[in-house]
Amino acid sequence: MPSLQVNFAGIKSPNPFWLASAPPTNSGYQIMKAFDAGWGGAVWKTLGVPIVNVSSRYGSVNYRDTRMMGFNNIELISDRPLKDNLREITEVKKRFPDHAVIASLMVQSRKEWHQIVQDVTNAGADGIELNFGCPHGMCERGMGSAVGQEPEVLKTIVGWVMEVATIPVITKLTPNITDITQPAIAAAEAGSDAISLINTIQSIVGVDIDDFVPYPKVGGLSTNGGYCGPAVKPIALNMLKNCAQHPGVNIPISGIGGIENWRDAVEFMLLGASTVQVCTAVMHYGFGIIREMVAGLENYMEEKGFASVEDFVGKAVPKVVHWEDLNLRYKVVASIDANKCIGCQLCYTACEDGAHQAIGLAVAPDRKPHIIEENCVGCNLCSLVCPVENCITMQRLDDGSATESWKQRTDANMIPTTFDDSRAGGLHHTLPDPGEALKVIKPKHYGIR
Amino acid sequence: MSEYQKPLSAEEYDINFSALKPLMSDTEAAMESARCLFCYDAPCVHACPTGIDIPLFIRQINSKNDTAAAKTIYESNVFGYACGKVCPTEELCEGACVYNHSDVKPIEIGRLQSFASQKSIANNKKHFHPLAPVGKKVAVVGAGPAGIACAAELRLHGISVDIFEAKENPSGLTVHGVAPYKISNEEVLAEMSYLENQYGFNIHYNTLINTHAEIKRLEAEYDTIFLGIGLWKSSELSLPGEELERVIGAIEFIEQLRSDKHHTNISGKVIVLGGGNTAMDVASECCRMGVDEVVLAYRRSRQEMGAYGFEYDLARAAGMRSIFNVMPLELIGDHAVSAVRFITTKTENGKVVPVPGTEFTDFCDWVIKATGQSRQDSLLDLIGIARNKAGNIITDENFQTSNARYYAAGDAVSGGQEVVNAVADGKKAAKAIILNLRQS
Ligand SMILES: Cc1cc2nc3c(=O)[nH]c(=O)nc-3n(C[C@H](O)[C@H](O)[C@H](O)COP(=O)(O)OP(=O)(O)OC[C@H]3O[C@@H](n4cnc5c(N)ncnc54)[C@H](O)[C@@H]3O)c2cc1C
Ligand SMILES: Cc1cc2nc3c(=O)[nH]c(=O)nc-3n(C[C@H](O)[C@H](O)[C@H](O)COP(=O)(O)O)c2cc1C
Ligand code: SF4
Ligand code: SF4
Ligand code: SF4
Numbered sequence: 001m002p003s004l005q006v007n008f009a010g011i012k013s014p015n016p017f018w019l020a021s022a023p024p025t026n027s028g029y030q031i032m033k034a035f036d037a038g039w040g041g042a043v044w045k046t047l048g049v050p051i052v053n054v055s056s057r058y059g060s061v062n063y064r065d066t067r068m069m070g071f072n073n074i075e076l077i078s079d080r081p082l083k084d085n086l087r088e089i090t091e092v093k094k095r096f097p098d099h100a101v102i103a104s105l106m107v108q109s110r111k112e113w114h115q116i117v118q119d120v121t122n123a124g125a126d127g128i129e130l131n132f133g134c135p136h137g138m139c140e141r142g143m144g145s146a147v148g149q150e151p152e153v154l155k156t157i158v159g160w161v162m163e164v165a166t167i168p169v170i171t172k173l174t175p176n177i178t179d180i181t182q183p184a185i186a187a188a189e190a191g192s193d194a195i196s197l198i199n200t201i202q203s204i205v206g207v208d209i210d211d212f213v214p215y216p217k218v219g220g221l222s223t224n225g226g227y228c229g230p231a232v233k234p235i236a237l238n239m240l241k242n243c244a245q246h247p248g249v250n251i252p253i254s255g256i257g258g259i260e261n262w263r264d265a266v267e268f269m270l271l272g273a274s275t276v277q278v279c280t281a282v283m284h285y286g287f288g289i290i291r292e293m294v295a296g297l298e299n300y301m302e303e304k305g306f307a308s309v310e311d312f313v314g315k316a317v318p319k320v321v322h323w324e325d326l327n328l329r330y331k332v333v334a335s336i337d338a339n340k341c342i343g344c345q346l347c348y349t350a351c352e353d354g355a356h357q358a359i360g361l362a363v364a365p366d367r368k369p370h371i372i373e374e375n376c377v378g379c380n381l382c383s384l385v386c387p388v389e390n391c392i393t394m395q396r397l398d399d400g401s402a403t404e405s406w407k408q409r410t411d412a413n414m415i416p417t418t419f420d421d422s423r424a425g426g427l428h429h430t431l432p433d434p435g436e437a438l439k440v441i442k443p444k445h446y447g448i449r
Numbered sequence: 450m451s452e453y454q455k456p457l458s459a460e461e462y463d464i465n466f467s468a469l470k471p472l473m474s475d476t477e478a479a480m481e482s483a484r485c486l487f488c489y490d491a492p493c494v495h496a497c498p499t500g501i502d503i504p505l506f507i508r509q510i511n512s513k514n515d516t517a518a519a520k521t522i523y524e525s526n527v528f529g530y531a532c533g534k535v536c537p538t539e540e541l542c543e544g545a546c547v548y549n550h551s552d553v554k555p556i557e558i559g560r561l562q563s564f565a566s567q568k569s570i571a572n573n574k575k576h577f578h579p580l581a582p583v584g585k586k587v588a589v590v591g592a593g594p595a596g597i598a599c600a601a602e603l604r605l606h607g608i609s610v611d612i613f614e615a616k617e618n619p620s621g622l623t624v625h626g627v628a629p630y631k632i633s634n635e636e637v638l639a640e641m642s643y644l645e646n647q648y649g650f651n652i653h654y655n656t657l658i659n660t661h662a663e664i665k666r667l668e669a670e671y672d673t674i675f676l677g678i679g680l681w682k683s684s685e686l687s688l689p690g691e692e693l694e695r696v697i698g699a700i701e702f703i704e705q706l707r708s709d710k711h712h713t714n715i716s717g718k719v720i721v722l723g724g725g726n727t728a729m730d731v732a733s734e735c736c737r738m739g740v741d742e743v744v745l746a747y748r749r750s751r752q753e754m755g756a757y758g759f760e761y762d763l764a765r766a767a768g769m770r771s772i773f774n775v776m777p778l779e780l781i782g783d784h785a786v787s788a789v790r791f792i793t794t795k796t797e798n799g800k801v802v803p804v805p806g807t808e809f810t811d812f813c814d815w816v817i818k819a820t821g822q823s824r825q826d827s828l829l830d831l832i833g834i835a836r837n838k839a840g841n842i843i844t845d846e847n848f849q850t851s852n853a854r855y856y857a858a859g860d861a862v863s864g865g866q867e868v869v870n871a872v873a874d875g876k877k878a879a880k881a882i883i884l885n886l887r888q889s
Contacts, residue, residue, distance in 0.1 A: 065483030
């Protein structure tokens with residue numbers, strides 16, 4: 001049985017699954033329930049200054065039949081009295097001494113930071129997370145992403161915290177910045193024990209096209225909020241990779257953003273996160289999803305022969321290189337398994353209209369398209385649109401003996417300088433004349449009358 | 450014993466005849482429409498006789514544009530709502546859905562279609578506006594699917610249309626013949642008045658056209674006459690005892706059931722003669738009326754039945770029992786039927802032959818004849834219209850009959866297909882009439 005135990009920058013946890021600082025961690029009641037359900041740790045809903053929330057607060061992106069594929073909020077930090085939260089932290093730790101309780105904090109002055117760090121430490125928190133991420137409401141008051149977007153300011157505040165901190169400190173980063181490594185480096189330089197990312201992305205989640213008010217609506221008006229949920233995972237993964245690869249960020253990372261099952265978690269861990277945090281998926285499905293996550297991770301580790309989480313954290317980090325280091329000689333083409341094909345012809349129309357005119361229609365009635373190999377550039381599109389599992393696969397054509405990257409070419413002075421140059425791309429593809437487009441026979445029902 | 454209790458009230462009747470394809474809720478429509486792949490040159494479209502752009506209307510439902518979805522549907526098929534409910538979709542669009550090839554449940558195209566159409570019917574949304582009058586007049590005989598579809602298309606082109614209908618309601622067999630668990634009278638008629646309202650054709654009800662004088666009047670007053678008269682009464686068996694009480698035709702039984710509902714007089718043991726979809730419908734309906742026993746008697750084997758497999762399954766699930774390879778010889782009884790004498794058959798070179806010495810008698814309280822429908826020979830003889838051996842009107846590919854003033858489509862030409870075929874052909878006939886009137 002593999003061990004899921006982690007020691008994250010000195011914070012011990014029975015498994016790497018933590019609740020992110022958000023509504024699911026608003027109270028001791030919820031966190032007790034979550035630990036009881038199987039969560040390894042919880043980052044308490046951000047504590048700090050008194051605030052007032054609006055109603056309504058959330059908006060959602062629904063994709064076809066899927067609800068909350070993306071989620072957006074205009075909520076602020078905890079509106080519960082600090083003393084209640086501190087008391088509950090103590091209570092939770094008493095009942096769950098081996099679980100990780102991390103206090104998320106956001107205040108303004110050096111004095112306030114000193115005070116609150118001491119308060120949560122005295123309450124028994126295992127660690128502290130500095131919320132420099134909230135992209136709305138708090139930044140107007142000089143907190144949240146207003147700090148996270150200014151590496152120098154961030155560095156100063158982390159410095160204040162480190163002056164008094166006796167428990168591990170995690171700095172949570174905002175993705176609303178061009179280069180995520182700058183605040184990450186600043187945090188590391190200021191002595192932060194770890195970083196976590198991403199917080200929510202500034203967003204407008206949609207607009208009511210009848211009354212012209214974006215969502216969520218507050219009395220006929222709206223404001224930009226923070227985006228999260230499955231839709232943000234790719235953005236989070238990229239920022240995670242950037243930090244994991246940067247030598248200046250040599251501290252543990254807690255990955256956040258769109259995680260909802262064990263598979264998402266493993267992906268984050270492979271790209272360098274040693275714990276993961278979840279918010280939206282729990283807001284959608286409740287604490288119970290942890291059973292699937294734990295079982296999935298255990299099974300994965302068992303199958304791969306990983307005894308502990310450290311065995312695979314970061315394994316995908318070296319597999320991400322610059323474009324110029326990719327092998328230009330690597331060549332794949334699409335291949336259709338006619339036995340699996342159901343004849344929807346989506347691959348045809350995708351390639352025909354959206355790519356490289358490399359798929360031909362079958363002669364009726366079997367409707368199974370075929371690949372025109374000479375035109376196929378190996379872009380993957382058809383295999384992505386095909387609705388049948390493993391029906392279109394990409395077959396390797398080169399034998400792997402030749403490698404040549406753009407960088408090698410540049411170094412060898414082999415880069416094309418004009419479009420006539422035989423070394424230029426594009427030249428090898430045959431394209432029909434524009435006029436041919438109007439001769440293509442359309443399906444008979446297009447424009448019926 | 451049937452699965453059903455005899456319905457004693459309208460409510461109990463509605464329960465026994467509850468909709469096979471109930472209307473979708475907004476939620477169900479959203480989820481189901483999300484599954485559609487938007488296939489290129491989709492096979493479902495090819496399988497729809499009216500060629501509705503199915504992936505388009507499903508995508509419109511999914512983007513919460515039910516109005517546009519309904520327009521897409523009605524553009525091709527004016528019986529959009531009814532067809533969604535009564536079409537044998539397993540054999541048509543849904544049977545062609547690509548999902549069938551990956552063992553995934555096909556898209557419920559019919560129910561999505563009724564869902565979107567219903568929204569436009571409910572708020573009386575006018576999608577189409579007939580052109581200003583062009584000074585041409587067409588008479589349509591029969592307000593069935595073929596006649597209504599033909600009339601609607603003609604109206605769009607500014608041609609005035611008078612429809613002459615023998616019965617007191619429009620839609621032909623859709624309201625008088627189709628099984629009540631497929632569509633209710635109210636649903637059918639709501640779509641009909643929606644169409645009447647939108648296209649502005651005049652329907653003259655209770656007007657059977659069958660005299661020389663009426664024909665001459667139509668010919669004098671109208672540029673062209675379209676016959677959408679469907680088929681006629683249930684066929685005769687030409688067997689002794691056929692005149693006995695409680696021996697009835699399927700068409701007549703269903704028509705009565707659709708209007709009298711739970712008051713319909715049927716009970717005891719019912720023998721249904723036939724092996725087509727109508728026989729299955731009647732058997733199902735008798736079961737749902739809570740009769741003691743329903744026995745289907747078909748003169749060929751089960752494999753040779755004309756009925757669709759799913760219709761047979763439906764009737765069996767309702768409680769029907771079947772005997773195959775039997776032929777009725779005589780209906781027995783005093784004044785009402787009390788038994789049928791059968792003989793066993795076998796099929797030789799495609800022909801049914803009785804096996805001598807295998808006669809037997811089966812007792813019953815009712816016999817329902819579902820062995821086909823007759824034709825309106827007298828009317829067609831009066832007009833002078835050529836028919837084929839089966840008695841169906843012969844037309845050219847433009848639906849013009851041997852009498853050039855007359856066009857025809859629907860069951861009267863095909864010999865009996867589905868509502869959707871009648872709608873498709875009625876519309877095509879209208880296009881041909883329009884072209885012809887333009888040239889004249
Ligand atoms: C029992 C039964 C069940 C069926 N179930 C289904 C089903 O579930 N799904 C499906 O798609 N199809 C079904 N069908 C088939 C479908 O109903 C027909 O194919 C379709 O209605 C044919 O349309 P039509 O316009 O040609 O004829 P009809 O629907 O028969 O309409 C003809 C109309 O013309 C009128 N008429 C006839 N003669 C005259 C005259 N001389 N003067 C004035 N008016 C006249 C009639 O009163 C009638 O209203 C069923 C048919 C039957 C018999
Ligand atoms: C309603 C809501 C409130 C949030 N509040 C906080 C907060 O107080 N402090 C914080 O650091 N992050 C907050 N977040 C951000 C989440 O902790 C998390 O970083 C983000 O939602 C991405 O993770 P996810 O995709 O799993 O939701 C909040 C998110 C949501 C949806
Ligand atoms: S891989 Fe790209 S280019 Fe090749 S057939 Fe598929 S879609 Fe066309
Ligand atoms: S997308 Fe897949 S299933 Fe559809 S036609 Fe192409 S290969 Fe066949
Ligand atoms: S065949 Fe099925 S999946 Fe494809 S467009 Fe038609 S309904 Fe949609």
